Amino acid sequence: MKKGYDLRICTWNVRTLNWEGASIQLADALEKLKADITAIQEMRWTGQGCSKRANCDIYYSCHAERREFGCGFVVSRRLRHHVSNFTPVSERLATIRVKARFFNLSIICAHAPTEEKDDAAKDAFYARLEDTYDRCPNHDVKIILGDFNARLIDFAAARNMVVSSTRFRHLDIHKATWLSPDQKTRNQIDHVVIDGRHASSVMDVRTFRGVNIDSDHYLVAAKIRMRLCRAKNVRPITQRKLDVTRLRSQRTATAYSTHLSELLYQPTPLPVDAGGLWAHISHSMRAAAKTAIGFKRPPTRNQWYDEECRVAAAAKNAAYRRTLQSGATRATCERYREKRKERGGF
Template identity: 60%
Template structure:
């Protein structure tokens, strides 16, 4: 009954897609297997993974035939490993239960279709990719180039900063003719800066989730490596168990980071509603600017400013032993104060002297 309702719903959706140029459906239904029987005509191809059609597969074929559509997933010959779209929990049984159905008029627009097993999508299903050729009349519009933001945070790395400076000096010195006017000189310098920055720094990628930091990038890489290990023919049960544990760990980490970010947003909303502007802007500044190192500078005894990190460390290394051992400078600066005068020890005057 449920499957019959799904078929009715899909039929109503397809009838509402009259103005759509290329009607196309993609999805999964439990135990929907399309076989290689030749009685279904052009609706089904000859290269299915299964030999016999299941009852749900018959419903899919009836739906496609009623809507003048074609099951394009069975029209292309591939290896069996590239036809299976679902892997059972026993890691041995593979079925083809995900299909792409397209309008019969545009069936020739599908140039290829196969299963993509590489991407880790946290599912027992594989991705199904189809290569489709479209014939659309696109209006000629003037291309507008958007100016991206350079990732200047990479300049904090000394290696990146040196590479950028070397490339910039090379671009500024490679010009054979020197510009005469100020405008030409500025254009030459601006072009050199932009070229060196694009090559050595790159543009900043938009971040949808602020909480997605370096730790969140390492965990998925480890999980993807474990997933690729399970795709090999020599995969063992221990590899599969390790992949499941890493998948759970990644979900836990993402949930923890997202909840922490949500609590920070709730605190900001609470401070805003209570009109506590001081703490509100302090938290905003802390979240947007992040951690900042202190100034790496120091002054010598004669007052000269030292900015080199190694020399600053050397000065502090010389200062602390002298301070702890009580050197001449420290003893002169922190000499003990004079003892307080005790008024009780001084002789008190007698009555006759007062008279």
């Protein structure tokens, strides 16, 4: 990473990631946008963990059984080696910690209950958010991203935090983060909140309407000035697995025994200490197996998301962009709905 690196940190309520095709579209869209870390809400996956992709890592904290809510992070390959740990809290809260030069980043993904929920649910959420915030190291740059309700202001004021998503002057179309189903009402409910002592590090926050994942929320992106530490892009060395099923063949088993005997009882002097002797036996067994048995082939991935799916997704996104233009008619919106229905919404 170069010095003075500007991070693009985003938040997005996606709502449709229970389908594999939607997550592929999301990863491709964020890569084009050059998003470094994106907090996502309403993933609707199950369980907790990390799904590693070629162009990103998806960390998720979801309900153990039901496909509802769920939150997490999409980390680009440029930053995947800077992630020190991920902490799933609940289907509405998760944290990730990123290594930096002077101050590490503790980023919280939050999905608050809507205003229609009862007070007990909202009180429980903000109590857990406070506990999650307090567990972050004091010297870290603390950032909260997500879908909030009106009580966010009280929480931010109590913690001396700044709602950065309302500080920058932009056109109204670059402020709203949510669009009602009737295409008439827009609101700003997705926010970027940072602790006050590092508020000057946020260079800009705005909405990107053109990025489409069939959600009624727009993607919100913040540019943050942050100097990162050097990270060695070293891939972990994974040992290839031997295809031991081939030993069922008598011919393969005989070949393995022959090679192993030749290596074990070669004329060179054997080590006298136990450690050296075991190293010789282990190396001989591995070398004989490599020659006679061979390794397993890597499993082939499901390639159902083919070029036809990508063409359909491109046509759908083109129809979506036409709905964003001024003077868009009802027929334009209807054509976009038809494109969403094709091939299961992809």
